[in-house]
Amino acid sequence: MSLESIRRQIDEVDSEILKLLKRRVELASAIGELKRKLSMPISDPAREANALARMVSEARAQGLDAELTALTFKAIMGLCKKVQERTRVAFLGPRGTFSEEAALKAFLSEGALLEPLATLSGVFDAVERGSVDYGVVPIENSIEGFVGETLDLLTASDVKVCGEVEVRVNLNLIAKPGTKLEDISVVLSHPQALSQCRSFLRRVLHNVEVRECSSTAEAVKKAVSSDRVAAIGSSLAAVIYGGEVLMRNIEDFKDNCTRFLIVGQKKIERAIGCKTSVIFEVPNTPGSLYKALSPFALRGINLACIVSRPVKDKPWNYMFYLEFEGDDEKCLEELKERASYVKILGTFGKLN
Numbered sequence: 001m002s003l004e005s006i007r008r009q010i011d012e013v014d015s016e017i018l019k020l021l022k023r024r025v026e027l028a029s030a031i032g033e034l035k036r037k038l039s040m041p042i043s044d045p046a047r048e049a050n051a052l053a054r055m056v057s058e059a060r061a062q063g064l065d066a067e068l069t070a071l072t073f074k075a076i077m078g079l080c081k082k083v084q085e086r087t088r089v090a091f092l093g094p095r096g097t098f099s100e101e102a103a104l105k106a107f108l109s110e111g112a113l114l115e116p117l118a119t120l121s122g123v124f125d126a127v128e129r130g131s132v133d134y135g136v137v138p139i140e141n142s143i144e145g146f147v148g149e150t151l152d153l154l155t156a157s158d159v160k161v162c163g164e165v166e167v168r169v170n171l172n173l174i175a176k177p178g179t180k181l182e183d184i185s186v187v188l189s190h191p192q193a194l195s196q197c198r199s200f201l202r203r204v205l206h207n208v209e210v211r212e213c214s215s216t217a218e219a220v221k222k223a224v225s226s227d228r229v230a231a232i233g234s235s236l237a238a239v240i241y242g243g244e245v246l247m248r249n250i251e252d253f254k255d256n257c258t259r260f261l262i263v264g265q266k267k268i269e270r271a272i273g274c275k276t277s278v279i280f281e282v283p284n285t286p287g288s289l290y291k292a293l294s295p296f297a298l299r300g301i302n303l304a305c306i307v308s309r310p311v312k313d314k315p316w317n318y319m320f321y322l323e324f325e326g327d328d329e330k331c332l333e334e335l336k337e338r339a340s341y342v343k344i345l346g347t348f349g350k351l352n
Contacts, residue, residue, distance in 0.1 A: 089103050105165050
């Protein structure tokens with residue numbers, strides 16, 4: 001069998017796949033119309049999880065890659081949900097940021113309409129106004145720590161924490177196609193990305209000028225349109241802006257991850273696990289923080305994280321952002337009794 005003959009067969013299979021996808025979308029649309037008539041919820045997380053598990057099991061039985069099969073069927077489910085109920089999700093733009101990767105990971109199976117916004121405050125505002133259903137915001141990097149602006153916006157906003165998603169931060173050196181490593185005179189990126197690649201820059205590009213940009217995606221966009229300029233960014237940004245990846249995975253620490261919170265007003269049923277997040281203040285007196293946290297220790301409840309943040313209108317006073325495992329209401333009541341201020345941000349699970 002010749003190469004051209006095999007390729008023709010592949011084209012025929014692709015056409016059949018598209019016909020089947022169209023049929024699946026039509027059936028999903030019919031289900032959506034029927035559920036609306038019966039006043040039933042459009043989304044059915046339990047059925048979706050079972051269907052996905054069945055497809056993964058069948059893929060393994062047929063010798064196919066289970067992880068890629070899961071991603072494929074999440075995308076197919078998302079394609080179908082677009083004709084049933086469109087979920088709108090805002091993230092910190094521009095296109096090609098790790099925030100977009102987080103939004104894709106969390107909402108691929110929803111067929112969500114993703115909207116890049118210029119600022120974190122813009123993401124929170126869009127959720128509060130109801131122009132989007134959810135927002136995806138960075139909360140913590142495993143190397144650089146917590147994002148102070150997100151903590152401040154959680155304090156000031158009325159949105160709830162509805163879920164979380166983790167993204168592995170793989171940083172790449174990206175430039176205009178055809179650029180050689182020895183041609184590079186300038187490297188662009190976000191300050192955090194630059195700091196996460198210090199060893200690489202010192203070892204490989206020690207003679208180049210380093211400049212900061214507002215985001216890794218913006219850096220890639222600029223580099224691809226310039227001569228002798230490279231950027232540090234995601235492979236997604238390279239695809240979106242037409243850049244060539246000169247070197248992959250140049251970050252200093254290979255287990256570098258960023259955690260994102262999903263904020264909104266509606267619970268995400270398909271999220272796995274249970275954590276609760278709160279913001280609280282305690283009197284500036286000896287032992288006040290110990291007293292506030294002691295109920296958690298006495299009940300054997302694990303504190304997933306706790307971090308302090310300055311109170312803007314009270315110099316040298318601090319609030320605390322806390323996440324704990326579970327949703328123990330008794331602990332929350334005791335925290336309210338011992339703290340001068342408590343704001344419950346939400347109980348949520350993880351999206352994979």
